[in-house]
Every structure is written in structure tokens, then in C-alpha cells.
Amino acid sequence: MRPINEMTLTFPARSVNEGFARLAAAAFAAQLDPTMDELGDIKTVISEAVTNCIVHAYPDTLGSVRMRCRIYPDGRFEAAVADSGVGIADIEKAREPMFSTGGAERSGMGFTIMESFADSFTVRSRPGRGTTVRFTKRISPRAKK
Amino acid sequence: MDVKIERLRESLKISLKGELDQHEARGVLMRFGELESQALPARCVLDLSALGFTDSSGIAVLLGLERRVRDAGGELTVVNIPPQARRVFDAAGLSRVMRFE
Numbered sequence: 001m002r003p004i005n006e007m008t009l010t011f012p013a014r015s016v017n018e019g020f021a022r023l024a025a026a027a028f029a030a031q032l033d034p035t036m037d038e039l040g041d042i043k044t045v046i047s048e049a050v051t052n053c054i055v056h057a058y059p060d061t062l063g064s065v066r067m068r069c070r071i072y073p074d075g076r077f078e079a080a081v082a083d084s085g086v087g088i089a090d091i092e093k094a095r096e097p098m099f100s101t102g103g104a105e106r107s108g109m110g111f112t113i114m115e116s117f118a119d120s121f122t123v124r125s126r127p128g129r130g131t132t133v134r135f136t137k138r139i140s141p142r143a144k145k
Numbered sequence: 146m147d148v149k150i151e152r153l154r155e156s157l158k159i160s161l162k163g164e165l166d167q168h169e170a171r172g173v174l175m176r177f178g179e180l181e182s183q184a185l186p187a188r189c190v191l192d193l194s195a196l197g198f199t200d201s202s203g204i205a206v207l208l209g210l211e212r213r214v215r216d217a218g219g220e221l222t223v224v225n226i227p228p229q230a231r232r233v234f235d236a237a238g239l240s241r242v243m244r245f246e
Contacts (some may be wrong), residue, residue, distance in 0.1 A: 015168035022198075040198075040229035047200040051167045105170035107205035107235045116236045137148075 004069035008129025013054045022046040032139040041117040048110040049133040051080035075139045084130040148176040156188040158173035170202040185217040194225035
């Protein structure tokens with residue numbers, strides 16, 4: 001199925017861009033007329049995915065994050081958040097609840113939250129090449145709301 | 146993010162206002178650090194009525210505060226949790242380890 005609209009943003013992996021990224025994604029998803037809950041879910045998953053790039057992908061450099069959002073005629077919102085950083089050696093380990101290599105302000109629940117808030121969710125990563133998180137969220141048609 | 150810490154007569158009230166993410170979490174945890182050297186009232190309330198958004202950073206912030214209050218012999222109650230934050234905390238099972246109202 002071809003998307004009816006799409007947008008791509010590229011920005012430096014600075015933490016101040018976490019808020020920018022989720023607001024931009026939410027503004028784009030607004031075209032599908034989502035409920036507050038659906039919009040909240042999208043913002044939450046985007047925030048987790050972008051935070052992972054910022055905290056983990058570039059330990060020694062300031063790299064960039066690419067966020068591509070698409071919407072489809074069947075009401076699906078899809079986003080891919082990608083970095084070209086260090087990658088994740090063991091994705092299964094990274095997805096375990098409570099596992100974190102971050103600091104005291106990290107809970108190790110990022111992947112758990114993304115999995116439970118998205119309708120579909122995939123992680124692709126190659127050590128030294130970067131990581132891409134993709135997810136979809138189905139926006140229910142307005143008549144049924 | 147605004148962190149307001151009020152000492153009431155027999156309790157401590159902490160209010161968070163704004164959006165809580167990794168960018169903001171470190172500063173919030175640092176503010177909680179101020180509580181460390183003080184004797185805390187037994188009852189501590191965290192008011193989230195003005196929390197516009199949280200991601201999993203909020204889980205770390207709540208657990209950090211709960212541990213600090215418990216170490217000081219107090220009990221933390223989290224009140225006025227907005228729906229978006231509630232979904233995040235529920236996904237992590239937080240209500241099993243701390244008191245929500």
C-alpha cells in the first residue's frame with residue numbers, strides 16, 4: 001500500500017530534540033484525526049526511540065537521527081527512527097524489561113513501552129552501522145469514536 | 146520542567162509541571178537530591194496533575210523518589226496521574242510497587 005503522505009526529519013542527537021521530535025510526529029499524525037490516547041501513544045513511542053539514539057548510539061560523537069513518518073489510506077501511522085551509531089550487539093538483551101546501560105535517569109523500560117504502545121514494532125541493528133526502530137499505530141476511523 | 150517542593154505542616158508535596166523525558170529527568174532527579182540531607186515528613190505526595198507528557202524517564206524518576214522517601218522512613222503517594230502517564234506507568238507495572246491514588 002502506498003502512503004498518502006510522508007515526511008522526514010533529520011536532526012542532531014541532542015536531548016533537547018526529544019520534545020521536538022515527538023511534537024513534530026504528533027502534528028503530522030494529526031492528519032488522521034487521532035484521539036488523545038492514540039496521539040499520546042505515538043508521542044510516547046517516538047520519545048523512547050529518539051531517546052535511545054541520543055543516549056546510546058553516539059558515545060563519542062554528535063551524530064544525527066533520522067525520523068521518517070508515513071500515513072496510509074487505511075488509517076495506519078508508521079514511523080522509522082534511525083541512527084548510524086554503534087548499533088546494538090544483543091537486541092534480545094536490550095529488549096528485556098529493566099535492562100539498561102544508561103544512567104540513573106533511565107529505567108530500562110523503553111523497549112517494553114514501545115512494544116506495548118505500538119501495534120507492530122521492529123528493531124534492526126548492526127554493530128558499527130546503526131539501529132532502526134519501526135512501528136505502526138492504527139488510528140481508528142472517526143465515525144467509530 | 147518545573148519542580149515545586151512544598152513543606153506543609155505534616156507532609157511534603159512535590160508537583161511536576163511540563164513534559165518529562167530524558168532531557169528533563171536528570172534535572173528533576175537533582176532537585177530530589179536536595180531532599181537527601183533533610184528529615185522528611187512521613188507523608189510525601191507527588192502531584193502529577195500538571196504533567197503534560199512522560200515516557201519511560203518518568204518511571205526512573207518515580208522509582209528514584211520512592212526509594213529516597215522510603216529510605217528516609219516515609220511513604221510516597223502519587224496523585225492526579227494524567228491518562229497518558231498512567232498508561233506508561235501501567236505498562237511498567239509501577240502500581241504494584243508504589244501507591245497511586
